[in-house]
Amino acid sequence: MTDLTLKAWFAAQERPARAGDRARLAGVTVIGLAILLVVVSLFSLTTGASGSSGWAVIESWFGLVDKSDPAVLREQVIIYDIRLPRLVLGILIGAGLAVSGVVMQGLFRNPLADPGLVGVSAGAGLGAVVIIVLGGTIAAPLVALLGIYTLPLAAFGGGLATTLTLYRVSTSRGQTAVATMLLAGIAIGALAGAVTGVLVYLANDQQLRDLTFWGLGSLAGATWLKIAAAGPIIAVAIGATFFLSKGLNALTLGEATANHLGVPVQRFKNIAIAAVAAATGASVAVSGGIGFVGIVVPHLLRLVIGPDHRFLLPASALLGASFLLTADAISRVIVAPAELPIGIVTASVGGPFFLWILLRRRDRLAW
Amino acid sequence: MTLHFSKPLKALTLAVALLATPALAQDLKPFPDTSRLVAVGGSLTEIIFALGEEGRLVGRDSTAVYPEEALKLPDVGYMRALSPEGVLSVNPSALLVLEGSGPKEALDVLSKASIPYETVPEGFTHEGILAKIKAVGQALGVEDKARQLAETVDKDLKDAEELTRDVSQRQKVLFILSMQDGKIQASGTGSAANGIIALAGAENAITDYQGYKALTDEAIINAKPDVILMMDRGGELAVSDETLFSHPALSLTPAGQNKRIVRIDGAYLLGFGPRTASAIRDLAKAIYGDSLSGN
Numbered sequence: 073m074t075d076l077t078l079k080a081w082f083a084a085q086e087r088p089a090r091a092g093d094r095a096r097l098a099g100v101t102v103i104g105l106a107i108l109l110v111v112v113s114l115f116s117l118t119t120g121a122s123g124s125s126g127w128a129v130i131e132s133w134f135g136l137v138d139k140s141d142p143a144v145l146r147e148q149v150i151i152y153d154i155r156l157p158r159l160v161l162g163i164l165i166g167a168g169l170a171v172s173g174v175v176m177q178g179l180f181r182n183p184l185a186d187p188g189l190v191g192v193s194a195g196a197g198l199g200a201v202v203i204i205v206l207g208g209t210i211a212a213p214l215v216a217l218l219g220i221y222t223l224p225l226a227a228f229g230g231g232l233a234t235t236l237t238l239y240r241v242s243t244s245r246g247q248t249a250v251a252t253m254l255l256a257g258i259a260i261g262a263l264a265g266a267v268t269g270v271l272v273y274l275a276n277d278q279q280l281r282d283l284t285f286w287g288l289g290s291l292a293g294a295t296w297l298k299i300a301a302a303g304p305i306i307a308v309a310i311g312a313t314f315f316l317s318k319g320l321n322a323l324t325l326g327e328a329t330a331n332h333l334g335v336p337v338q339r340f341k342n343i344a345i346a347a348v349a350a351a352t353g354a355s356v357a358v359s360g361g362i363g364f365v366g367i368v369v370p371h372l373l374r375l376v377i378g379p380d381h382r383f384l385l386p387a388s389a390l391l392g393a394s395f396l397l398t399a400d401a402i403s404r405v406i407v408a409p410a411e412l413p414i415g416i417v418t419a420s421v422g423g424p425f426f427l428w429i430l431l432r433r434r435d436r437l438a439w
Numbered sequence: 440m441t442l443h444f445s446k447p448l449k450a451l452t453l454a455v456a457l458l459a460t461p462a463l464a465q466d467l468k469p470f471p472d473t474s475r476l477v478a479v480g481g482s483l484t485e486i487i488f489a490l491g492e493e494g495r496l497v498g499r500d501s502t503a504v505y506p507e508e509a510l511k512l513p514d515v516g517y518m519r520a521l522s523p524e525g526v527l528s529v530n531p532s533a534l535l536v537l538e539g540s541g542p543k544e545a546l547d548v549l550s551k552a553s554i555p556y557e558t559v560p561e562g563f564t565h566e567g568i569l570a571k572i573k574a575v576g577q578a579l580g581v582e583d584k585a586r587q588l589a590e591t592v593d594k595d596l597k598d599a600e601e602l603t604r605d606v607s608q609r610q611k612v613l614f615i616l617s618m619q620d621g622k623i624q625a626s627g628t629g630s631a632a633n634g635i636i637a638l639a640g641a642e643n644a645i646t647d648y649q650g651y652k653a654l655t656d657e658a659i660i661n662a663k664p665d666v667i668l669m670m671d672r673g674g675e676l677a678v679s680d681e682t683l684f685s686h687p688a689l690s691l692t693p694a695g696q697n698k699r700i701v702r703i704d705g706a707y708l709l710g711f712g713p714r715t716a717s718a719i720r721d722l723a724k725a726i727y728g729d730s731l732s733g734n
Binding site for chain 2: 120
């Protein structure tokens with residue numbers, strides 16, 4: 073198991089002074105990323121196809137403009153009902169997908185593990201499609217029971233099932249076989265895709281439209297109701313991952329060592345898998361397939377601040393949120409007044425970036 | 440990473456766009472202000488132009504490709520994936536949408552921003568077109584004009600349908616939406632394609648399902664279509680005749696053996712608006728050739 077995190081960790085052990093520097097650098101990076109997120113959020117709130125800057129809304133707080141004026145009302149709708157829900161959802165999903173990537177990479181001790189790449193998103197997607205297509209018939213009791221939470225919870229269930237299967241198949245005696253993991257991911261993804269395909273054939277017109285719109289991957293459908301449904305699930309999952317950082321650090325040394333260091337490995341792995349499935353599942357449920365956040369963001373940050381999960385997790389959450397907000401802003405203005413599905417933007421930025429990382433890595437480290 | 444199942448979805452996007460459930464014709468309320476109108480749905484834009492009311496239009500959707508001048512209007516996106524802020528950006532006073540436009544969230548937000556919207560029912564019949572014209576007239580408050588247009592269109596449609604009245608041998612038409620890796624997506628009933636085939640005095644070769652689905656080879660052979668009908672998308676994405684007729688199942692059908700394929704512009708063929716009568720004529724002539732009455 074030659075792994076960059078392992079090498080880096082040993083390197084840090086050999087040079088304690090450097091490790092101190094690293095921590096300082098990492099701390100500064102996290103603060104910088106928090107500032108970046110604030111800037112990107114403000115940018116995202118004040119730009120859009122309609123050209124309104126949101127200034128009238130600020131004025132209306134102080135009673136400087138007449139609230140019954142249709143222009144002011146329109147601006148309020150643009151800010152409160154269009155841009156703000158997208159902002160909140162973008163932050164949640166961006167952060168959720170990025171930390172899911174970090175946790176999966178730590179759990180599998182492999183930088184290639186990403187919820188999208190190994191079939192977790194496809195499994196979550198299957199869960200969502202089941203509800204969209206069968207919600208009125210076979211799954212109706214479930215919908216009656218869970219209400220607006222049905223879709224994110226079903227996606228969570230699908231994500232959880234795929235993550236568990238993947239882990240079972242590709243990990244033995246605490247060692248994950250990379251090739252097995254990727255191949256298992258492809259197989260699981262294909263299987264989920266096949267079942268989804270069958271459901272697509274069963275769907276009626278209205279369901280097909282829902283599926284089509286949802287499958288494009290977009291924050292366009294962001295409403296406060298959806299945030300109420302999926303937001304808490306994603307937020308709890310992100311929060312849970314921050315408690316995993318010490319365990320993930322210990323796990324880079326192997327499960328036996330982590331055990332000796334006092335990490336309850338089995339319980340820890342269960343929490344990690346559940347958190348990844350919840351964050352990915354709920355994200356997929358509300359925004360369809362948005363890829364590349366979970367692999368590009370953690371990679372970039374490892375290059376800058378190193379492999380320490382205490383910094384890597386919050387930094388990834390912050391950068392993931394900024395990345396997705398930026399992609400969303402691009403998708404909203406590039407073909408205005410229409411908009412591009414955000415999945416297209418993240419993939420066209422993420423794809424080349426990922427290749428670039430691979431090329432840089434190839435010469436320095438072999439995986 | 441996109442989800443693994445986007446491919447069937449992509450293939451179906453177009454299919455879904457051409458499906459609608461017939462709604463009951465109900466009267467539309469006139470908009471309080473029609474000075475800045477956005478029309479969503481290509482046939483509505485066509486009707487507004489035909490009514491001579493295009494001066495009120497400030498936006499269209501991507502399905503509006505006719506007449507030529509309509510293309511100069513800002514495109515607020517695909518009718519089923521409207522971006523609310525995009526619609527707001529052209530500062531509309533009213534929004535006229537064809538049934539099936541959405542998503543619902545987008546329309547809800549627009550209502551909240553005090554932009555009234557009215558939904559015009561979609562229908563793939565002679566009466567459906569007249570109902571659309573009437574509804575647009577009501578919403579724009581130009582009912583007299585709409586009545587005149589409806590009368591003209593009605594007569595025109597009757598004339599066009601008359602062409603195939605005396606045809607003795609009804610031809611079976613297979614409408615192929617797309618062909619990918621040899622998989623053929625074809626139209627069943629309840630679709631625009633089914634409607635136009637009926638109006639042109641032919642029979643839809645596929646009647647055992649609704650909407651657009653992928654056909655098995657054996658179903659194609661059993662359907663025995665005499666003619667293949669496809670949308671002409673101006674070169675891109677189109678399947679060549681050669682590819683089509685080398686398809687093993689298609690080559691065994693009468694259409695394949697006689698190499699009979701008709702290609703007509705999609706918006707013109709399936710739009711169900713003021714141009715439908717001439718689309719019926721074109722299609723009927725392409726199917727029946729010189730055997731038509733009144734030629």
